[in-house]
Amino acid sequence: MYLLIVVIPLVGTLITGLCGRWLGRKGSNFFSTACVVFCFFLALIAFFEVGICGAPCYLSLSPWISSGALNVSWGFMFDSLTTTMLVVITSISSLVHLYSIQYMEYDPHCPRFMSFLEIFTFFMIMLVTADNFVQMFLGWEGVGLASYLLINFWYTRLCANQAAVKALLVNRVGDFGLSLGIFTIFYLFGSVDYEVVFSSASLYSACAIYIFGIPINLLTLIGTFLLIGAVGKSAQLGLHTWLPDAMEGPTPVSALIHAATMVTAGVFLLVRCSPLIELAPNVLFLTTLLGSSTAFFASIVGVFQNDIKRVIAYSTCSQLGYMVFVCGLSYYNVGMFHLVNHAFFKALLFLSAGSVIHALSNEQDMRRMGSLITSLPITYSAMLIGSLSLAGFPFLTGFYSKDLIIEITQISYYSNIYTTFGIFACWFANISVFFTAFYTFRVLFLTFIKNSNSYREPLNSIHEPSTLILIPLIFLAGASIFVGFVTKDLFVGVGSNFWGNAISILPASCNFLEVEFMGVLTKWLPFILSSFGALSAYAISIGSFKNHVDFAYNHWFRKLAFTLNKKLYWDKLYNAFVVSPLMQFGYNISFKNIDRGFVELIGPYGTSKTINEWSSKIIKIQTGQITHYTLFIIFGLCTLLFLLPFWAFLNALIDIRLIAFCFFALFSAWPSKAFLT
Structure with a gap:
């Protein structure tokens, strides 16, 4: 049963991809969706048995790599961490597959799209079920490749091409860091198996390596490399620029990438490697x-975006920052709890946005929307539930994990051990709560509540999408209401041993019990900040027109808004200080000096050019007069007679057979004009 969870998506990918024309659109849709749904039910059974x-x-299947001291086998590990991720991945993927049947109905390449969705799911399952770092890296790279294929699915669009290449290249930075971490792990432990590495990590806590005479702790070096990998895949500050641009793919792709798969891989890596970190x-x-900075940066930039999918994309980036910095505070179980909750309400938001875009004929600018509450009541209800859950409204799914993270930062703020950690995380996390509520309700007000900016006739023709789009919204809305309440005591309850050995926390970091003894005002602080954010969004979006104009056309605000709308010019900074210098360096060194320099000199072009130049000079010697030839022969004999006493010395330096061959080739070709021309 456990092996079927891994194998079925791969089989579905191959059959849908290779036999898509034979199966047809309906056959491909049914078969691919059935495979993923079946995996979901198997994952539920595995979650019950294991968790x-x-x-x-x-499971240990067979040897894979055996080279010297490196021995890697195909193996799969199903612990509580793995099965939790499997339930999230397969549930979201199943609903996205079902949603895509109607959303991509008129796309001529629908079988190819379904195949890409399944291979994405397969590689993510491979990533979370691996029992060693090499196999995990295979799934890690596969997820990156599948994301490129999905973002670039509409390959005739230039924006989609650029976004896919950008996602691939930016993630290569994180992948390089992760590969260096795996190399260092093998150098230190002599193995890449989780069991060997994690069980013996404490024995190597004092090991150091000297770089330029400076001692560097090897576990710190490994943790830094692993963090670089997580920063790239989970779009943390510095390597976050690919995530908003990934919205160029179809909306189901956005939901799958942002909710349950690719972006959560970095957080999963940090939690899995907790014994090392x-x-x-x-x-x-x-x-x-990094996590707290990302949460703050993404939340404030999301306020000034006008594309509905980009706003939700920046909210993903911000929530990933919450997960990362709570892992930095050693509360890995809380990070996983928020990861699970976030997957459901973020998938709900993306699919609800896709329903709006589908109804408005691919319009994504919120400024051109409005008054959709009467035309799309079910979509509005779903998006309202997702937005309230994202903002941390009491008793919804996001409330249980997000508020717990804020409370943990308060603990860290007042703790003597984590003062430096807590001050930074506490301030940035609380400020981010306000901005998160602001842009969340701004999306609702501009899209559904505010008076429409479009013509009356197209507005009257808008209607709810078909059942296949609404069913995933209903299921995700239910999950966004109940999942947090149902799983709270299981994942983060006091005394719960659900995670077992899957997560390792040092005793000095265990201050979780203090959350239960915090003041009432501290516990209400996130709700108060969210309420202020929602009221501010209402006042600015659909409040008094005069206030809106005064606020929007204020001189300093316009400059700030423009800067944040351009994402603080991160892309421009990358182009100015990274891309352009590297391109100039590549042109001057690689192209001019190597490709058009050294390589051309010794390559076919340089060889032929040199021969032609020497031939044009030697041809002048061939005058056709016998006296000149006789003179050359006498000169050659005199030269040989002069070198005869030194023949033994020359023979030691140059093989006589080479000299004889050269002379034979020269004199045999000498009478021919073609040799010289």
Whole structure:
């Protein structure tokens, strides 16, 4: 049963991709969706057996790589962490497959799209079920490749081409860091198996390597490399620029990438490698710094975006920052809890946005929307539930995990151990709560509540999409209401041992019990900030027109809004300080000096050019007069007689057979004009 969870998506991918023309659109849709839904039910059974009953499963299939000290086998590990991820991946993927049947109905390449969705799911399952770093890296790279194929699905669009290449190249930076981390793990532990590495990590906590005479702790180095990999895949500050541009793909792709698969792979890596990262306090501090900075940056930039999918994309980036910095505070179970909750309400938001875009004939600018509450009541209800859950409205799914993260930052703020960590995370997390509520309700007000800016006739023709689009919205709306309440005590309850050995936390970092003794005002702080954010969004979006004009046309605000609308010019900075210098360096070094320099000199072009130049000079010697030839022969004999006493010395330097061959070739070709021309 466990192996079927991995194999079925691969089989579905091959059959749908290779036999799509024979199966047809309906056959491909049914077969691919059925495969993923079947995997979801198997994942539920595995979750019950492993997570609830506490019976992890380990499968070792066959040797894969055997080279010297490196021995890697095909193996799969099903513990509580793996099965939790499997339920999230397969559930979201099943609903996205079902949603895509109607959304991509008129696309001529629908079988190819379904095949790409399934291979995406397969590689993500491979990533989370691997029992060693090499096999995990295979799934890691496969997810990146599948994301390129999906973002670039509409390959005739230039924007989609650019976004796919950008996602691939930016993620290569993180992939390079992860590969260096795997190399360093093998150098230190002599193995890449999780069981060997994690069980012996504490024995190597004092090992160091000297770089330019400076001692560097090896576990800190490994943790830094792993963090670089997580930063690239989970779009943290610095390597985040690919995530908003990934919206150029179809909306189901956005939901799959942002909710359950690619972007959560980095957080999963941090949680899986917690036995290593816990022993590197500097890495924990850097993780907290990056996560909290990302949460703040993405939330404030999302306020000034006008594309509905880009706003939700920046909210994903912000929520990933929450997950990362809470891992930096050593609360990996809370990070996983928020990952699970976020997957459902973020998929709901993306698919609801896709329903709006589908109804408006691919219009994505919120400024051209409005008054859709009467035309799309079910979509509005779904998006309202997702927005409230994202903002942390009480008793919805997002409330249980997001508010818990804010409370943990308060604990870290007042703790003597985590003062430096907590101050930074606490301030940025609370500010991000306000801006998150602001852009969340701004999307609702501009899209559904505010008076429409379009013509009356197209507005009257808008209607709810078909059942196949509404069914995933209803299921995800239910999950966005109940999942947090149902799983809270299981995942983060006091005394819960659900995660077992899948997560490792040092005893000094266990301050979780203090959350239960916090003041009432501190617990209400996130709700108060969210309420202020929602009221601010209402006042600016659909409040008094005069206030809106005064606010929008204020001189300083316009400059700030323009800067944040351009994402603080991150793309421009990359182009100016990274892309352009590297391109100039490549042109001057690689192209001018190597490709058109050294390589052309010794290559076919340079060889033929040199022969032609020497031939044009030697041809002048061939005058056709016998006296000149006699003179050359006498000169050659005199030269040989002069070199005869030194023959033994020359023979030691140059093989006589080479000299004889050269003389024979020269004199045999000498009478021919073609040799010289």
